[in-house]
Structures are given as C-alpha cells and as structure tokens.
Amino acid sequence: xxxxxxxxxxxxxxxxxxxxxxxxxxxxxxxxxxxxxxxxxxxxxxxxxxxxxxxxxxxxxxxxxxxxxxxxxxxxxxxxxxxxxxxxxxxxxxxxxxxxxxxxxxxxxxxxxxxxxxxxxxxxxxxxxxxxxxxxxxxxxxxxxxxxxxxxxxxxxxxxxxxxxxxxxxxxxxxxxxxxxxxxxxxxxxxxxxxxxxxxxxxxxxxxxxxxxxxxxxxxxxxxxxxxxxxxxxxxxxxxxxxxxxxxxxxxxxxxxxxxxxxxxxxxxxxxxxxxxxxxxxxxxxxxxxxxxxxxxxxxxxxxxxxxxxxxxxxxxxxxxxxxxxxxxxxxxxxxxxxxxxxxxxxxxxxxxxxxxxxxxxxxx
Ligand SMILES: *Cc1c(COP(=O)(O)O)cnc(C)c1O
Numbered sequence: 001x002x003x004x005x006x007x008x009x010x011x012x013x014x015x016x017x018x019x020x021x022x023x024x025x026x027x028x029x030x031x032x033x034x035x036x037x038x039x040x041x042x043x044x045x046x047x048x049x050x051x052x053x054x055x056x057x058x059x060x061x062x063x064x065x066x067x068x069x070x071x072x073x074x075x076x077x078x079x080x081x082x083x084x085x086x087x088x089x090x091x092x093x094x095x096x097x098x099x100x101x102x103x104x105x106x107x108x109x110x111x112x113x114x115x116x117x118x119x120x121x122x123x124x125x126x127x128x129x130x131x132x133x134x135x136x137x138x139x140x141x142x143x144x145x146x147x148x149x150x151x152x153x154x155x156x157x158x159x160x161x162x163x164x165x166x167x168x169x170x171x172x173x174x175x176x177x178x179x180x181x182x183x184x185x186x187x188x189x190x191x192x193x194x195x196x197x198x199x200x201x202x203x204x205x206x207x208x209x210x211x212x213x214x215x216x217x218x219x220x221x222x223x224x225x226x227x228x229x230x231x232x233x234x235x236x237x238x239x240x241x242x243x244x245x246x247x248x249x250x251x252x253x254x255x256x257x258x259x260x261x262x263x264x265x266x267x268x269x270x271x272x273x274x275x276x277x278x279x280x281x282x283x284x285x286x287x288x289x290x291x292x293x294x295x296x297x298x299x300x301x302x303x304x305x306x307x308x309x310x311x312x313x314x315x316x317x318x319x320x321x322x323x324x325x326x327x328x329x330x331x332x333x334x335x336x337x338x339x340x341x342x343x344x345x346x347x348x349x350x351x352x353x354x355x356x357x358x359x360x361x362x363x364x365x
Contacts, residue, residue, distance in 0.1 A: 002342055002351045004305040007183055009346040011190065014240050018190070021236035033212065036235040041195070043239055044179075047162075048171035050197040052204040055230025056211050059158040059180025062194040063091030065228060066176045067126070069207045070152050072097050076125040078154075081111040082315060083331040084130040088156045089314050091178075092128065100124070101315060101323075103330045107272040109133060109286070113141035120145075126152040131160035131170050133271070133309070134186065134252075134283035139165055139173045146174075154178070157197075159283035161187040162249045164276075171197040181238055186252070186283055187245050189234040248345035252282040255343050255352050259285055262356045267291065267364060269337075284309050288337040291364040295339065298365075302358040307340045 011018065025036060037055045045053035056062050072078060074096040080088055082101035092099040100119050105112040109132050116127060127146055129137045139153075146153045153174030157163075161179060163170045171177040181193035198204055206223070209216045214225025257277075260270055269288040273280055286309060289295050299306050313335045315323035341355055 002304045002347075002354060004307050004340070004342050005184055005344050006346055007188070010188070010344065011183075013244075013346070014237070017240035018237050021240065022233065024236060025233050031232050033229055034232045036232050036239070037230050040230070040235040040239045040242075043242060044195055045197060047242060047245075048169045048177075048197045050172045050177075051199045051201065052197065054196045054198075054204060054207050054211065055235060056194045056196060057228040057230065058192040058194040059156075059178055059182060059185075060087045060091055060194075061211075061226065061228040062178030062180070062196045063088060063128070063154070063156060064094050065207055065210055065226065066154050066178060066196060066198075066203070067091055067095045067097065069176070069203050069210060070126065070154075072125045072152075075123060077121060077123040078126045078128050079111075079116060079119055079124060079151075080128040081130050081132070082328040083109060083313060083334050084132060084156070085158070085310060086314050086317065086319070087158070087180075088128055088130050089320075097125070098123075101326075101328060101331075103328055104132075104334065105138075106330055106334070108135060108138070108274075109271075109334060110135060110137045111142070113138055113145070116142065116145050120149055120151075124149065124151060126154050128154045128156060129174065130156040130158075131163055133286050134160050134163060134281040135274070136160060136163045136165035136170050136173070136279040143174070152176070158182070158185060160281055161185065162245050163281045164278040172199070175200055176203055181234070186249060186281055187238065187241055189231075189238055191231065191234060193230055193234040193238065195230065244345075249281040251345040252343055253277060253280070255347060256280070256282045256285055258349075258352055259341065259343075259356065263287075263359050265360050265362055267295075267362065268359060282343055284340040285343040286338050286340050288334070289339060290337055292337060292339055294364055295362060298362055299358065304355055304358055305342060308338060309340050311335065 155177035158180035176198040181189040214223030
C-alpha cells in the first residue's frame with residue numbers, strides 16, 4: 001500500500017534532535033513557557049518575516065484568540081470561505097460572532113475576492129482568509145476591500161507554512177495569522193501545537209496575556225483569559241523541524257509538478273497553479289473527479305491510499321443545523337468531487353510514478 005502520509009517516516013528523520021529536545025527540557029526543570037518556547041517564537045517570527053510570533057496550544061485556539069484579541073464578538077460578522085476546514089468557522093462561532101460564508105473560486109478553491117464585497121454589512125469586522133491546500137490566497141484585492149471598509153484581515157495558515165505571495169510569506173499578509181502544528185501539517189509537532197504571527201504590537205501584548213489566563217504578571221489578571229500555551233516540549237521539536245521546512249516544501253513541489261506534468265486522464269481535473277510556484281506548498285494534492293466513490297474503490301484495489309479534504313461542506317454539518325438549507329453550489333460541487341492523492345516530503349519517486357500510472361489507467365466502471 002502506498003500510504004497517504006507516512007508520519008512516522010517524516011518524524012524519524014529528526015529522531016536525534018527530538019530525543020535531544022526531550023533530554024534538554026527534562027533537565028531544564030522548567031516545563032511551561034520557558035526558554036524553548038521563547039526561542040521557537042523568535043525563530044518562527046523571523047521565518048515568517050513578522051515582528052511577533054506567539055506559541056499557543058493549537059490552530060483553532062490561534063484563530064479564536066486573534067478574533068477575541070480584536071474584540072470581535074456577538075453582533076459582529078466575519079467573512080470566511082464556505083469550503084474551509086470547519087475549524088476556521090468554529091473560531092468565529094466560539095467568540096459569539098456570526099460567520100458569513102463566501103464561495104470559493106472553482107479554479108483555486110480559495111475564497112473568491114469578487115464575491116466578498118456583496119457580503120459586507122455594517123456589522124462586518126473582519127475577513128478570515130484560508131490559504132487552502134497550501135496555496136496562498138489572492139491577497140491584493142482582498143486587502144484593498146479590507147482597507148476600503150476598515151476590516152481586519154485574519155489569515156488561517158494551518159495548511160500553508162512557508163507559502164509566498166508577492167515576496168512575502170503567509171502569516172505576514174494581513175493583520176494577524178494563525179498556524180497549526182498538528183502532526184500532519186507541513187510543519188508538525190508530536191502532538192497539538194499552534195502559533196499566531198502579527199506585526200500588531202498591541203494585539204500581540206494582549207494575546208500574550210490572553211493565552212495565559214489573561215495575565216501579564218503572575219496572579220494579576222487583566223482579562224478573562226484562556227489556558228492556551230505552546231508546550232515547552234513541542235517547541236524545540238518544532239525548532240528542529242522548522243530548519244527543514246523549505247526543503248520539505250520544495251520536495252512537495254517536485255512531486256506536485258511531476259503529477260501535473262504526467263497525470264493525463266480525461267476524467268481527472270488537476271489543480272490549478274499560479275505562475276509563481278512559490279505560492280503553493282502542496283499541503284495536499286487535490287484533484288476532482290465526478291465518479292469519486294468508484295475512483296476511491298479502484299485506487300484502494302490498486303494499493304494507493306487517498307483521502308477527502310473534506311467530504312461534507314460546513315453548511316451541511318449537523319453542528320450548523322441553521323445553515324443546512326442554504327445553498328453554496330460551488331462548495332457543494334467541490335466537496336462532492338475532490339480527492340487527495342498521496343504527497344509528502346518522504347515519498348519516494350518510485351511511489352510517485354506508481355500513483356501516476358494507476359491514475360492514468362483509471363476508467364470509470
Ligand atoms: C488543521 C486546521 C485548523 C486547526 O488546527 P488544529 O491545530 O487542529 O486546531 C484550522 N484551519 C485549517 C484550515 C486547518 O487545516
């Protein structure tokens with residue numbers, strides 16, 4: 001079986017650094033918000049090109065904290081793509097604000113900038129963009145709209161660590177950005193972890209307190225805060241893996257370009273790519289096919305594991321019953337046709353070629 005993603009193989013490349021990290025933290029005697037978290041935060045800010053980075057417990061918390069930090073809550077609206085992973089939307093709901101779903105562009109699967117303005121009301125406070133599947137959104141028109149209506153731009157970078165748009169890294173393209181280091185992401189920890197990047201010093205100072213019970217100073221609480229801290233033990237592991245991120249993304253790009261150049265099955269719609277290849281870090285390689293369940297069965301028989309990112313659109317989820325009757329035809333089409341092929345920095349060329357062969361031989365039956 002060609003696995004969709006071999007996480008063990010990915011992490012065993014760093015075995016020595018990981019064991020050293022555990023040893024170092026164990027012997028430091030300091031286990032929460034210590035030197036390791038501080039070091040990773042400054043390395044990650046430098047990597048993204050932002051003034052600040054803040055380690056938090058996971059990607060959802062990163063988003064939720066940013067929204068809270070901007071005082072967006074009940075009565076406020078936040079624009080968000082209708083085809084994102086549910087966490088982007090949950091972060092808005094968790095703050096009591098109203099998510100306003102906007103359809104994606106059928107080519108890039110990212111939010112369609114041309115559809116944003118018609119969804120803005122007097123209650124709109126922010127646009128939450130998601131660099132879905134690893135491809136940076138078309139930020140120029142989005143930032144123009146945000147400026148015109150005085151909205152915050154929040155980036156969900158959970159799938160796009162290291163992607164570059166107009167010579168700037170994601171995480172440095174709006175007011176604040178959320179990253180997830182869930183194990184399967186392009187930069188993954190050995191458990192839950194996340195970060196926020198921003199150039200906004202006031203937001204950063206408030207979030208520093210908010211992630212730690214609302215406290216800047218031990219036992220003094222400015223806000224009704226959270227406990228959402230990056231683990232001291234995950235931080236040095238992330239520092240070690242961050243050094244390989246660009247190289248890993250380059251490997252993903254090579255596999256993606258092999259797929260793009262060699263898959264030629266008339267039933268398969270390949271992903272669209274911008275001219276600037278750096279704008280995509282290929283968190284997943286998503287193709288579309290109308291006979292999806294048939295295709296999955298065939299791929300499994302041929303020994304290739306596939307996945308769907310994601311099978312149910314957010315507005316059709318039980319958790320959002322109030323939206324179940326709404327219609328987002330582009331999202332619905334995407335969710336019913338997409339399928340992700342294996343891609344990872346540790347996938348060998350033989351397996352990549354085998355996937356191409358199998359996909360090219362597919363005929364709907
Ligand atoms: C993974 C992911 C998240 C959530 O990150 P967690 O660390 O699992 O909380 C949010 N948004 C998107 C787009 C994601 O892919």
